[in-house]
Amino acid sequence: MTRLSVFLLMGALFLVGCAGSRPIDRHATPQTKALYQNLKNFSRKHTLFGHQHATEYGHGWSGDKDRSDVKSVTGSHPAVIGVDFSGFSGRSPQAIQQAKEAVRQNVVDTYNRGGVTTMAWHFSNPVAKGGFYWVDSLSLPAVRYIIPGGEAHGQYKEILRGIGQWAHSVRGADGTLAPVIFRPFHEFDGEWFWWGKPHASRDEFIALWRFTVSYLRDSLGVHNFLYAFSPDNKFSTEAEFLERYPGDEWVDMVGMDNYGDMGRDRYAVDVAAQKLKIVSDYAQKANKLAAFTETGLESIPDTTWWTNTLLATLKKHPLRLAYVLVWRNDTRSLTHYYAPFPGQVSVPNFLKFYQDPYTLFEKDLKNIYRRKRFLGIF
Numbered sequence: 001m002t003r004l005s006v007f008l009l010m011g012a013l014f015l016v017g018c019a020g021s022r023p024i025d026r027h028a029t030p031q032t033k034a035l036y037q038n039l040k041n042f043s044r045k046h047t048l049f050g051h052q053h054a055t056e057y058g059h060g061w062s063g064d065k066d067r068s069d070v071k072s073v074t075g076s077h078p079a080v081i082g083v084d085f086s087g088f089s090g091r092s093p094q095a096i097q098q099a100k101e102a103v104r105q106n107v108v109d110t111y112n113r114g115g116v117t118t119m120a121w122h123f124s125n126p127v128a129k130g131g132f133y134w135v136d137s138l139s140l141p142a143v144r145y146i147i148p149g150g151e152a153h154g155q156y157k158e159i160l161r162g163i164g165q166w167a168h169s170v171r172g173a174d175g176t177l178a179p180v181i182f183r184p185f186h187e188f189d190g191e192w193f194w195w196g197k198p199h200a201s202r203d204e205f206i207a208l209w210r211f212t213v214s215y216l217r218d219s220l221g222v223h224n225f226l227y228a229f230s231p232d233n234k235f236s237t238e239a240e241f242l243e244r245y246p247g248d249e250w251v252d253m254v255g256m257d258n259y260g261d262m263g264r265d266r267y268a269v270d271v272a273a274q275k276l277k278i279v280s281d282y283a284q285k286a287n288k289l290a291a292f293t294e295t296g297l298e299s300i301p302d303t304t305w306w307t308n309t310l311l312a313t314l315k316k317h318p319l320r321l322a323y324v325l326v327w328r329n330d331t332r333s334l335t336h337y338y339a340p341f342p343g344q345v346s347v348p349n350f351l352k353f354y355q356d357p358y359t360l361f362e363k364d365l366k367n368i369y370r371r372k373r374f375l376g377i378f
Contacts, residue, residue, distance in 0.1 A: 020288050023252050024213075027223045031369040032179040035116065036226060036252065038368045039289055039322040047285075047292075047314055048360045049353075050080025050325030051120065051339045056106060057328045059341040066109075069329050069341040074354045076363035078339075080116045080323045083107065086132070088166070089159045090124030100166050107170045111178035111369075115362045118181040118228070118325065125194045126159065127152050134194050143200035147207045157215065164220030179369070183228040183293060184212060187257050188244060190232045202244055209246040230255035230293040238278050248286050253322065254279050254312040255293030262309060269309060273316030280319040289322045296326035296338035300346040306353035315358065 022028075024038050025361035041047065051070055055077060056062070058069040071077045081107055087099025107117045122132040127145045130138035146156035172176040188205060191198045195205065209229075216222040229251045234240040245251070256279050259265075261272035276292060283290035291312070297305050314324060341352045353359060 024249055025217050025223055025225070028226075029177055029179065029224050030371070031176050032224050034369050034371040035179045036289065036342055037371055039116075041372070042331075043290070043320040043322050047319075047321045048079035048116065048323035048361045048365075050082060050116075051078040051194075052083050052120070052294075052324045052325060052328040053084075054078050054339070055110070056083070056102075057331045059236035059337050059344075060331065062331045069337075070339050072342050073340050073350060074361060076354075076361040077113070077115060077275055079206065079360050079362045079365055080256070080325055081106070081110045082118050082120060082325055082328075084120045084122055084162060085279070086120075086122040088125070088162055089126065090131075091308065095203075096162070099108055100169075104170055105165060107180060108172055108176050110178075111170070111172040112366060113362060114365050116181070116323070116365075116368065117178065118183060118323075120186060121182075121184045123184075125196075126155055128194075128321055129344060130194070132194065132195060133192055134144060134199060138333060139194050139199075141199040142194050143204045143208050147204060148211055160212065160215050161220065164216055164222050167216070167220075167222040167224060167275075168173050170224070177224040179224045179226065181253060182225045182229055183255070185209065186230045186293065187232040189234045197244075205244050206246045208246055209321065210250055213246075213250050226252040226289070228253040228255055228289075228291065228293060230257055230291075232256070233258035233272070233275055235262055237280070238282055241278050241282065248288070251288060253289040253291055254283050254286075255291040257294035257328075258292070259297075260294060262295050262313070263302060263305060269313050269316065272313045273319075276313065276321065277317045280317070280321060284320060291322045292324035293323055294327060297329075298338060299335045300338065300340060303345050304349050305346060306349045307356075311353055311356060311358070 021037065021040060023032060054068040068077045083103050088096060095123055110117050124131050125139055125142050127142045128138060128140035144150055145152040147153065172178050185195045188195055188197060190196050213227055216225060229245065231241065233256060249285060256275055258272055258275065261268040280290045327338040329339055340347045354361060
């Protein structure tokens with residue numbers, strides 16, 4: 001076999017391997033398709049590090065331009081920045097507009113720097129008081145009200161229209177729409193949110209998920225979202241993980257939120273790693289992305305947590321995870337933080353985590369919104 005034949009065979013195998021490896025939105029923007037493919041490629045040898053609300057505020061500060069606690073420690077922002085749609089409903093029109101503009105600017109800034117945005121949704125109950133948490137004396141099981149046929153379905157469509165309009169506004173300096181990993185209704189297997197398992201049947205939750213994706217994508221023309229499915233850690237088998245899964249045609253990324261096994265309730269690296277293996281294995285089988293969508297140890301009192309717990313969990317098995325994200329650093333609280341800041345006791349260990357070739361930060365990302373060529377073929 002000639003060298004050219006070998007290269008052509010390798011190219012054919014590469015293209016076969018990528019077959020079906022694309023977002024569920026067949027009209028996804030080129031940048032969204034590129035992000036999807038590049039995250040999948042990175043996950044073969046690396047995992048991107050993420051931090052919730054990293055560039056909006058941090059320990060003792062808020063609103064400073066181009067600042068994050070992670071950057072203050074390492075010189076680089078996290079590769080993945082978490083933001084939230086929490087302010088997009090349940091407030092006055094003026095407050096909603098202010099929230100939309102603040103989040104829009106954050107997403108655009110991240111995109112212009114070459115970073116990645118993931119969007120959670122702490123969605124205030126649209127039919128009752130109590131906010132996004134379930135409050136026995138106040139809350140109503142809103143899922144059944146807002147799905148098709150429900151009394152508040154029209155109201156939910158109006159909220160989604162606001163999100164759709166926002167999605168069309170996040171244009172970067174190059175004029176293209178910034179891709180967003182949208183992670184709605186997370187930790188749905190718990191009881192603490194109004195969309196949680198005790199407050200919605202399996203069929204109701206799946207109907208909510210499918211309608212949300214379909215209405216944004218097909219009715220509102222949102223083509224810069226990837227959709228992430230992430231329960232909490234209340235599973236030990238693939239069947240349990242997939243109990244409320246809406247189907248492969250409705251999900252781009254599968255993930256898990258897990259604080260309990262990572263030091264909050266117990267240190268259980270083997271257990272956490274096995275759950276991540278279930279997530280990663282399913283993603284590979286279904287040709288999806290996978291991620292450790294939320295984790296962390298509040299206050300990080302363990303000076304070796306980054307390498308001995310988090311990195312050890314990520315490396316326990318040959319996983320393919322696009323990113324791992326730790327929770328936010330509160331502005332005012334002296335104890336509510338999940339990433340180090342200058343002077344915090346875990347900084348030396350975090351720098352080891354940062355320097356490990358397995359982890360990627362924003363400075364490590366090059367052209368993540370461009371598809372890579374192979375033998376001149378995309």
